[in-house]
Amino acid sequence: MATITLDSVRKVYAGNVEAVKGVSIDIQDGEFIVLVGPSGCGKSTLLRMVAGLEDITTGEVKIGERVVNNVDPADRDIAMVFQNYALYPHMSVYNNLAYGLKNRGMAKGEIDRRVKEAARILEIGEYLDRKPRALSGGQRQRVAMGRAIVREPAAFLFDEPLSNLDAKLRVQMRVEIKRLQKSLGTTSVYVTHDQLEAMTLADRLVVLNKGNIEQIGAPIEVYDRPASTFVASFIGSPAMNLLPVSANGSGLQLEGGEGLSGPNTYGRDKYTVGIRPEHLRVVDAGSSHPDAGLSLDLVVNVLEPVGAESFVYASFAKGGPEMVIRVSNHARYQPGEKLQLIADAQDVHFFDGGNGKRI
Amino acid sequence: MVHARLVRFGGAMKKVQFNTRSVPYLLLLPQLSIVAIFFLWPAAEAVRSSFYLEDPFGFGATFVGFDNFIDTVTSSDYARVARFTTVFTLLVTFLSLGIALLLAVKADKVLRGASSYKTLLMWVYAVAPPVAGLIGVMMFDQHVGPMVDFFALFGWEMQIGVNYFDTGFAMTATAIWKQIPVNFIFFLSGLQGISKSVQEAASIDCRSGFRRFWTVTFPLLAPTGFFLLIINITYAMFDTFGIIDVVLKGEPGNNPVTLVYKVFLDGFRGNDLGGSSAQSVILMILVFVLTVIQFRLIERRVHYT
CATH class of the missing domain: 1.10.3720.10 (MetI-like)
Known part of the structure; x- marks a missing residue:
């Protein structure tokens, strides 16, 4: 068990490509941190620098109280779970689990105890004699997990461990990883591009974009108060509706479109206004809602039922971005139907029209 | 007219099914004849002549059994x-x-x-x-x-x-x-x-x-x-x-x-x-x-x- 501290960590590749631009994170002992972002945001590079598989250009990585910048991966007391499992194909499951322990000179009896214990926890006991190629994807994933937990390391590092599994298995393994991490209490850093995985697993989320941290916080906090338009559009599915808006005297006007019934509270020229799909409510056409933060008149394009709920895709009469509204699965809106929608003032997010930061 | 049907296996191997039985043999024939002419025949010839004492000038051969x-x-x-x-x-x-x-x-x-x-x-x-x-x-x-x-x-x-x-x-x-x-x-x-x-x-x-x-x-x-x-x-x-x-x-x-x-x-x-x-x-x-x-x-x- 240990804390992990990243202090202004940078990674510059040959050709002056800056993959990670001065990232600092303090990870608490036993915390489950998820690094999330689109591909190319530097999340895997960051994880690999913690693991020791990539050199750190500048900055400092500490595991516990020890600076590990120049420490060999094998000496960092970490265990890593790879996306493609990275099992040793020529070794049995038992030896895959035992390999790291043998190389550390652990006694045979203790190795056997740990391997059996991990096999019991992960329910892979009956496969111990098999080679990885004789296992299914889910079973390989468990073996990869087993290889990490037998080591009893200071930290687990996960590099998109579930992305090679099918959807059903992914949900099942996600729950198991969370349960396992909680019961072992091992500090974990988990990399994913799947915002749902990130939301459900993380104690704290680190949203990365182009090598920079956009926001760090508890999943709900990040969801409720996204720090930028990037976070707003990345976290949540369907994504938050973002409207480019300019000030029109004391009111607001959709760019290239109609005026919006909302006050220009912050006194700027340009904003991006964000509303989550579930915060838009359909009200009776022509009714007045002076307390609403925002009121919109839209025309339905399509209704998309997904089972438990439905999504309405609708546009403004004069053009502008398409909006998504989450409605009850009983709703029956027809394409072309006019809708009036309102959102409460506390559910309307304002971002700077220039840099996209939250106001 | 021969119809060949291509079936993909795991995206890598292809299995071809022929409707006429003789076609696969016909396709194998060039390879088999090369093996026969350049390997089997000389090999058989070598085995045969290993049991003979040949006249250096090619005027005949005497069977000598395993003497060679x-x-x-x-x-x-x-x-x-x-x-x-x-x-x-x-x-x-x-x-x-x-x-x-x-x-x-x-x-x-x-x-x-x-x-x-x-x-x-x-x-x-x-x-x-x-x-x-x-x-x-x-x-x-x-x-x-x-x-x-x-x-x-x-x-x-x-x-x-x-x-x-x-x-x-x-x-x-x-x-x-x-x-x-x-x-x-x-x-x-x-x-x-x-x-x-x-x-x-x-x-x-x-x-x-x-x-x-x-x-x-x-x-x-x-x-x-x-x-x-x-x-x-x-x-x-x-x-x-x-x-x-x-x-x-x-x-x-x-x-x-x-x-x-x-x-x-x-x-x-x-x-x-x-x-x-x-x-x-x-x-x-x-x-x-x-x-x-x-x-x-x-x-x-x-x-x-």
């Missing part, structure tokens, strides 16, 4: 050549594999320069064996050879074509030198075929790079290594004919030769077609036994992933 075989295996000359062939094959196989593996591992580490590195080492592979032999001979030339000058610095006055050991050394060195590039290329592509994340997982599990190599990299390279082992043994025993011929400049004398070269010498220089045929039959049996051993014993321990 008995003469061959009991001659001290044959035993000497067999000993040299064994030592030569072992040295060429293990040194060319070992050096190539070492080079490939080092090249794999500096991937950036690998393509130029690869090309440089590939050059030698494009050289025909007699030319390689010729280059080797020039390197080991008594008067202008840089290798001879080099060893002279250490007090070793090489006498190629005269001294048995010196000649054998020059042959072995040239044969190894010629075979390293092909082994290197295969090893390098084998190394690059090993999953990067498996090697990374190993670097987390095992600090010692040496131990990591023997416990993870080497076993995963085994299919390549096994293939190369067969290729190299075959090369050392049979394909080195050109190198040996050029090193010897057609004057075998008391110099070391391999069994294959002796087949040629006895058959076409000594005009002993029966004895020479008996030797090639022995070689055929040897190859057969080697193949069985290799596939039975070694392949069982190789992990094809």
